[in-house]
Amino acid sequence: MPLNLRAAVGRAYPRVIGALREPSWTFFDVLLPLLGIAAYIYYYRALGAASSFEGFVVLGGAMTAFWLNVLWGMASQFYWEKEIGNLQLFLVSPMSRMALLAGMALGGMFSAGVRALSTLFLGLIIFDVHMTVEEPLFLAAVFLVTLIAIYGMGMMFASLFMLYGRDAWNISNLLQEPIYLVSGFYFPVRALGPWVSAAASIIPITLGLDAMRQLLFGEQALGLLPVATELVILCVLAVAFLVLARYALRYMERLGRKEGRLTLRWQ
């Protein structure tokens, strides 16, 4: 096995093991989104919204796991890796920096995937939501490309924020709530009007959710663009973020070596 594949697997390992070894984490990580889902569902029911809205909420609630993971497990990850002294060990090693990021992303996808599936499953049962999968392959493709695109974005932020520990943390905090809103986790994003939804589409989770909604709920999903178009845009975003991540990391590593900011002073 080549070095970089080993390295990515090695870095993914603690995340995979974490999800399996600490089921209590998963419990709370599933419980909280379910509470959020419940709140929205009762709200929609009180308003007498179409039942498909309950489906949007469960789908969005499940996808939250990935979004939170991108923010906290990717974008601001290097902040505490630096604090505990791991970052410098990653960087003195010969592995490619993309293997490191890929390992973080793959491990994160797994652990977030466990949470997302649990949320989806429980949400469908508890709230008695129905959805029909007519084009499973299409759906799988949209889901996968969405994951690659949002984790690509996480990789880019991880690189950009490598040297800006606390600020990265603050920005993640800042992004968390507004994105729930503008990306349409719980309702069709078209409701926000063409300009906001177009702007929100730079964040891949927006189009990903929109496309999945269309594939699961058809007409009622009030899609923004045709699904095929959305898939193409998502592919472009995925590639763009991955390429940006690579150059950002290379640039920041060089800058960090120059300014002495890859390690903390006392390390």
Place this chain on the structure above:
Amino acid sequence: MAYALEVSALSRAFTGKQTVVALENVDLKVKEGELFGLLGPNGAGKTTLIKILSTLLLPTSGTAKVLGYDVDGEASKIRPLINMVSGGETSGYGLLTVRENLWMFSQFYGVPGSVARERIDGLLKAFGLEDKANAKVRTISTGQRQRMNIIRGFVTDPKLIFLDEPTLGLDVTTSRTIREYIRDWVRARDDRTLLLTTHYMREAEELCDRVAIIDRGTILACGPPAELKRRMNHASTFVMDTTSFDPAPLSAVRGVKGVSADEIESGKRVRLVLEDESAISDVISAVVSRGGRIVSLNKVEATLEDAFIEMVGRGLG
């Protein structure tokens, strides 16, 4: 290839609110196969030098070559060949076991699974950590953690390893285990090089083929411990016990021309390095004239510590 490390006119400054010059015009050559020690007090620049050599930090000026490659332009050629461990490190993931952690770090160097397993087993045994192999990292003690970190450095079978204060704060037994392993590791093959930093004089003297004494970013002397001591031969070393008096004995004797001194026991016992033995009479009068009495005065054999005291003008504390 003759040199594992070639450092020339190397300087590193940190700019911030005020500029700190951590290394200034350092020249250093370490031969392949050497066990080399950097000895210096806190803040001397030891860690900064290691960070530059391990490709984490760029020089402000000057050059450094590691195993023939330049740290600035050829870092990717250096990285597969080296590893680095620092004493107080808290790396790894607490929910992984000791074995898993070691395996993970070995994967960043592409070590095949079975080879990694074999090496980890051997090293755990050598460091007396077998019974903790399956313990989660967050549950082990500081000393165990430090042994795990050292193992992490050797598991990738580097040609050159940097150990930054490897025995910092460890108990005597653990320190000895580590020192013995270090020595055996370098001796086992002639293309292995090890650079360690320490502020323990004994460690440098007992372990290293050569030592560089570093203080305030500059290298004051470099050579085998025995040679550094021999440079002292023209000088004489005494240990003096006195009654306590004001000002403290140390400051009294430090005022005497041609005398460097360090305190061994506060207010009571000092170590004196005299450029010329005749200065001893001035030392005696310095004590007596301040109302002190000499309890004993013995001439002793010079140690590396004396060389250090003479060069730096103070002890390591």
